[in-house]
Structures are given as structure tokens and as C-alpha cells.
Amino acid sequence: MIGLNETTAKRLAHFSLLFFSLLSFAAAQPTLRVSAQDYDDFSRVIVTLPSALSTTLEKDGNLLLVRINSTSPFRLRTEPVKSRFIKSFSWVTSSDLYIIVIEVRHERFRQDSFQIEKKRQLVIDFYELTAPPAAEAAGMEAQQVPPEPEKKEETPPAVEAALPPVEGSPAAAKGIRTIVIDPGHGGLEVGAKGKFGTLEKDVTLAISLRLKALIEKNLAFHVELTRDRDMDVTLENRAAIANNHRAELFISIHANSSYRRNANGSETFFLSLNATDEEARRLAYLENNSADLDKPLATENKDDIMMILWDMAQSAYLKQSQRLAEIIQDELNSLLGTKDRGIKQAPFKVLTGVACPAVLVEAAFISNPEEERDLVQEAFQENVAQAIYRGLVSYIKLLS
Amino acid sequence: MKKRRITPAQWTLFGLSLIVVLVLAAVLFRGERGEGVKSTVGMSPPESPPEPAPAREAKTVLLFFLSEDDSLLHPEQREILSGPSIVEEAEQAVEELIRGSDKGYVSPLPPETKLRQLFVTKDGVAFVDLSREIMEKHPSGSSAELATVYSIVNTLAYNFKPIKKVFILVEGSEKETLGGHINLSQPFVPLYSLNAK
Numbered sequence: 001m002i003g004l005n006e007t008t009a010k011r012l013a014h015f016s017l018l019f020f021s022l023l024s025f026a027a028a029q030p031t032l033r034v035s036a037q038d039y040d041d042f043s044r045v046i047v048t049l050p051s052a053l054s055t056t057l058e059k060d061g062n063l064l065l066v067r068i069n070s071t072s073p074f075r076l077r078t079e080p081v082k083s084r085f086i087k088s089f090s091w092v093t094s095s096d097l098y099i100i101v102i103e104v105r106h107e108r109f110r111q112d113s114f115q116i117e118k119k120r121q122l123v124i125d126f127y128e129l130t131a132p133p134a135a136e137a138a139g140m141e142a143q144q145v146p147p148e149p150e151k152k153e154e155t156p157p158a159v160e161a162a163l164p165p166v167e168g169s170p171a172a173a174k175g176i177r178t179i180v181i182d183p184g185h186g187g188l189e190v191g192a193k194g195k196f197g198t199l200e201k202d203v204t205l206a207i208s209l210r211l212k213a214l215i216e217k218n219l220a221f222h223v224e225l226t227r228d229r230d231m232d233v234t235l236e237n238r239a240a241i242a243n244n245h246r247a248e249l250f251i252s253i254h255a256n257s258s259y260r261r262n263a264n265g266s267e268t269f270f271l272s273l274n275a276t277d278e279e280a281r282r283l284a285y286l287e288n289n290s291a292d293l294d295k296p297l298a299t300e301n302k303d304d305i306m307m308i309l310w311d312m313a314q315s316a317y318l319k320q321s322q323r324l325a326e327i328i329q330d331e332l333n334s335l336l337g338t339k340d341r342g343i344k345q346a347p348f349k350v351l352t353g354v355a356c357p358a359v360l361v362e363a364a365f366i367s368n369p370e371e372e373r374d375l376v377q378e379a380f381q382e383n384v385a386q387a388i389y390r391g392l393v394s395y396i397k398l399l400s
Numbered sequence: 401m402k403k404r405r406i407t408p409a410q411w412t413l414f415g416l417s418l419i420v421v422l423v424l425a426a427v428l429f430r431g432e433r434g435e436g437v438k439s440t441v442g443m444s445p446p447e448s449p450p451e452p453a454p455a456r457e458a459k460t461v462l463l464f465f466l467s468e469d470d471s472l473l474h475p476e477q478r479e480i481l482s483g484p485s486i487v488e489e490a491e492q493a494v495e496e497l498i499r500g501s502d503k504g505y506v507s508p509l510p511p512e513t514k515l516r517q518l519f520v521t522k523d524g525v526a527f528v529d530l531s532r533e534i535m536e537k538h539p540s541g542s543s544a545e546l547a548t549v550y551s552i553v554n555t556l557a558y559n560f561k562p563i564k565k566v567f568i569l570v571e572g573s574e575k576e577t578l579g580g581h582i583n584l585s586q587p588f589v590p591l592y593s594l595n596a597k
Contacts, residue, residue, distance in 0.1 A: 185580055191580060192540045192579075193540075255541075256541045257541025257544055258543045259468065259539055260506060262469075272591070346582060347586070348583065349584075349585070362542050362543070367544075
């Protein structure tokens, strides 16, 4: 009992210590503020730093990440965002790294930044790009290239000065354009098994190879497979292959399976953030209540931060992934004659980290004996590949 | 042969020592028990009296099973015993899910599966630790995995208010997926769009 009293007393002491330290932090702790304001042709975000700190910017889809290294803790305050172009602010932090996540309404923007007030204010101007980067890369390059540098030379106000480093990422899209196809499962991981012994990993590879051939024959895209033979590839590596090749589209190919043999049909999935939505809400909550908390995410280490941001990679492409899923599902319906199971959202591991529009196609049910017979037929495999190919063509047309 | 006789004096000595031993044992035993009771009182009140178990009442929960006709989760009423805490109730709900449907729906948890442990953290995350059969006997398709995960998640979150999220463990540890599809490395919030209307 004495022991218990001691721990109670210790806890009380800890609580009061925490309480007073929170109070003193609230009174004295330096604050970082973030605000947004719209101008005629751009939106300006001002980050007021507690001291002269260096910052680095990184564009990730429709997000701009502002990294701030600081060993001394500070609170973060954000004003409610009322901007036609800036959607929201959120932030994550660990012991000595703060990341402010600026969410922009879409990814077609370029930003221009400079630090003023002896590096105590970071000003970031967001300009909306009218043409999607894909269209820029695809057409009329001969005509577009000359006017651009001239324009830069004619109008060299402070705003335009920082353009070259900023344009780094859209420029990368001008290289070879890549689609990554992911044949589900492989190696020891055989996937679902049919009644007649068909293995999901074999069906997915066969369809993927056909799809690759179709694309490379007819489109100006390079196709990268996450595996081109029967081998193990981790789910994380599949996403990493897509990101390392700067894939513009990611298609994961699977064959479905359920408990009873009557389950049948084709469906296309895109990622749901059911689990990470909650994290997003938590971040939003912390952001709004940061006045009362000195280091709200102190328990999280940098790996967790990277995980959250990694998850955001696909979250930036959900709308496009949904559109891609709809288009592919329509083609599957018209070519396969299978039951239309529609498009669905689910937290698929393989899609989580992919930084481009990404879908997962379930061609048919290997657990349904009739569909299992279909799945091993070359004609059916070719139809699945053809349907996905047609979907990709319409989607790419939509972009340009 | 010479028989050894036990003298009356020896009898008395034996009897006395027996009494001493008995008394000592009784005192020690009482003392031990006394201490035991004291420490229970000091530690956690609910456990102290072995309460005459206030006959646990029945409680109705809704279990969500899979229908292969529409691939949705359908509710089915089931009686479980109430209390003493939601942990025991949640355990029964998961065990009933494994036991299966009375209405002909599919239980997306293989019948060989055992619930190893279930606990709920203060911030409302239920950790459901299942035996290896949940993976080994699983048909391993996207639809099957979705049904497995969300029959557990939706059942627990629907019936037990304090449970906000569910983290599924297999044999005590975190798994990436059940069979290569649905991400198990994060806690799930319920997805009621998978429930039949």
C-alpha cells in the first residue's frame, strides 16, 4: 500500500509538473504562425518563424511540404484558410523537425518563395498553372519551347526570380513517360487458389504481360512491370518501383476470391483512406488546439511522420484514381461479359504509397469454377488486357 | 524379535508436538490469508470480494456476416452475456462471429480461428489478436479479406461505443495483410458502406 501511495504521489507530481510546464510554455513559448491571403493572380502563404530558421520546400502532388529544423520547441498557430487556391494547412512534428503541409486545391501549381525579415518570415506565392503538366509534355513542344525563356527575360520581377529550381518536378515529366503494371502476388506468395488448381499469381502475370505488349505496341509509353516472372516482391517495393520510375499510372492486376463458389464478377478498386482519415482528423484537431499543447506529436518519431506523408502520396491522387477506376470498369463491363461489381474503395497495402493515379483490377473470381476456367483462357486474358488498355487510352485522352 | 514399545510419555510428547505444529500452521495460514486480503484491498477494489456474481444479464448485439449474393455485410442478432466490461462483451461478439451465422450467411472468419486476446486502449483502439488460422485457412482474395476485416471492425464499432478503431493482430503480432491485399498495419475505422441497407 505504501508503494501505491508513492506511485500516486509521483503521478501527482508528474501531473503538476506537466501542468505548470504547459502553463509556462503557453505563456512564454515562441510561436510559428501560418496564414494565407489571395491576390489577383496568386495566393500568398506567410509562415512567420519564431526565430531565423532555414526552411526547405518539397512539392508532392497537390501538397507543398515546408520542412523546418529547430531544436527549440515552439507552438504552431494557423489561421482559418479562406483562399480560392490554398485548401488547408496541417503539420507534423518530432523532436527537432517540423513539417508544415500546405494542401493546394490541385497539383497544377508552381510556387515561388523567399525569406524576409532577417529570415524570420517565409513567403510562398502559389501560381495556378492553366495547362496540366501532361499536356505540356505531350503536345506542341516545338512551338512552346521558344516563347518560354523569352517571357522570363522580359519580365524579371522578384516574383519570377526563383523559377528555375521550383520547376524541377514538372520538368521531370518531360522524360520518358512510364506506366507501371503490377502483377499481383508471385513466388511463395501464390495468392488465391482455384478449385482446379489455378494460381492467382500465374493469371495476374499472364494478363500483365499481355497488357504491357498492348501498351508498348500502341502508345508512346514505357511499361515497367513490378515483376516479369514468378518471383516474390514485397508490397512496399511494388509501390517503390512505381515511384522510382516516376510512373504516371499504376495498375495492379489481381484475380478475386471469396468463401463460396457463387461469388463472381469483375471490379476495380482504388484506395480508401479509412484508417488514415482518422489520422488526418487528428492532425486537424491538433492544429486547431495547438495553443494548449506544446509538442502534440512528441511521441511520434520521424518514421511515423514519413509514414503519414507517404500515405498522403496516394491521397493526393484519389480523385484521379477514382476516375481511372471508373473508366477501366466500364471497359471491363463491355468486354468481359462478367457481372459488374462496380468500383470500390478499400485500404489496399499495395496502393498506399503510390505517388500517381493507381487502381487495382480484380478481373474475375478464381474461387468461382466457371470464372476460373475463363481466367486460364488466353482469349479471356487478352480481353482483360484489352479492356484495361482501352481504359488507359481514354484516361490519357482525358488528360490532354 | 524385540518389539519397541511406545511409552505413554512418548505419546504425550508426540501429541504435544502435533498440537504445536497444527497451531503454528493455522497461525501462518491465517496470517498469509490476512495479508492476501489486505493486499487485494490495497490494489484493486473490484477484485477484492469474490462477489456472489450478480447473475450476468443477457445483452443483444448485432453481428455482421457476409452474403455472397450482394457481397455486403448483413446484421444478425445474437445474445451474449453482459459485462463485466466491454472487453468480455467484445470477446463474445468476436467468438460468435467465428461460430458463424444462424441465417445462412457466411462467416468471413474461418471456423478454426481462435480469439487469442482482445483488449481496448484508453483512446478507443480495440486490439483483436487472432490465431494463425485467420491467415492459413483464408481464401485470400480482395473481397474475402475486405469481408473478414470489416465484419470484425463493423461489429465491434457498431455495438461498443468506446471502440473507435480496431487493430487486427495475428498470433500476437502485426501483419502486413491477411493474404496480400488489405493493409493490416493500421487500425481500421468502421466502413458502414459495406453493410447492407
